[in-house]
Amino acid sequence: MPFGLLKYGLNSEYPGKHHFTPATELKRHYDVVIIGAGGHGTAIAYNLAKYHGITNVAVLEKSYLGGGNTARNTAVIRSNYLTEEGVNFYRESVKLFNNLSNEFNYNVMMESRGQLTLAHSDAAIRSFRWRAEVNQHMGVRSELIDRQTIAEMVPNLNMSEDSRYPIMAGLWHADGATARHDAVAWGYAKGACDRGVELHQLTEVEDIEITQGRVTAVKTNRGRVECGAVVQAVAGASSVVAKKAGIALPIHCYPLQAMVTQPYKPILTPHISSPHVHVYVHQTSRGEFVIGGGSDPYPLYHTRATLDQRETLAAASMELFPFLAQARMLRQWAGTTDMTPDYSPIMGLSPVENYYLDAGWGTWGFKATPICGVTMAELVATKKVPDLIKPFELERFYRYDQINEAGATAASH
């Protein structure tokens, strides 16, 4: 060990610099309380502080920073959705992601690798053509590509015509990317705390006080806190927390699992997904193959990893990449995802005054982190719903005005 490092570690005059606010007592009152210190909660706090000058803000986290779905996702960033509303929204998020390291002066390891979704049927080709048209119209790089191009782009992919579901074509999305997920939460949290926001870990919101239709305080395991406004950003617990404010959300929670292999030398650049075989694979900059698929088939609040899902993901990934039969598994994990009926988020106002919703992030919310931060902070600061998130309001379920992204999220997240 270098001598300088040892000296630093042992010397009491060199206290380690805290990235985030050290735990202090909770204040009696905050202008804004944000429930949940994942990427979304911290991004909202950061934007409130940096762009709206609102710093009397507490982010309350029952566990540890980024320990929810933010640190469990497979980091896929893309904007090639199907609906105009979806493409518009995620396109702006991808743009913000591209500049995030500069914004933080902190490396979030953004890698523009491209994303390829495989078509194994005529029906899939038809729907991909539709998606490509919508995407191009909205300024997103997305095109249908043929077998020959796919074979050249991904030489290790099983292009055999004798496979169970031969690959017929693909939707190529050059804007597809990945970033280091926990670094995103750390970057936002550091930026928020540097500007005066308080981050309180191990602080669970147990109840929410509403007086005459308006939120006035939250009760936590560390005491009661009065507040001018509350934002809930608790993916995986959205219905549970909203219920404390008397709000019913059309959300059911399902576990979502993923796994990684041991590291290999770099051979796969794009992110590959197959809605038909129901699996996706990409290789991290460390060399591990990340493998994921669909949610568990039953609603459950749990983060256990199951043998059943491991077998399913292993079989499906080997169908696309036969060499993975030799790979050793390093880790498997799960998160709890809050699924809406139309596979789009619920953002904006709620029936309770000054209580704002950032929910329904299912299996697709990591990529939305930066734009949620911007739009939700604007909503809290100005009380006006930004146009970009207007289509995602809770009210849409009462007007039968849903934004159906089921096809564009399947096994791609």
Ligand SMILES: Cc1cc2nc3c(=O)[nH]c(=O)nc-3n(C[C@H](O)[C@H](O)[C@H](O)COP(=O)(O)OP(=O)(O)OC[C@H]3O[C@@H](n4cnc5c(N)ncnc54)[C@H](O)[C@@H]3O)c2cc1C
């Ligand atoms: C295996 C897996 C793979 C995924 N892959 C992708 C992907 O590739 N791309 C993509 O875009 N999305 C993906 N997702 C979805 C994505 O991870 C989530 O949508 C996103 O992380 C949501 O972020 P968040 O900040 O809203 O929630 P979280 O990061 O879950 O943060 C919410 C926080 O709220 C806290 N909390 C809950 N209840 C309380 C309470 N009562 N009081 C205080 N704190 C509370 C939790 O402890 C948690 O830390 C994936 C999810 C999983 C599980």
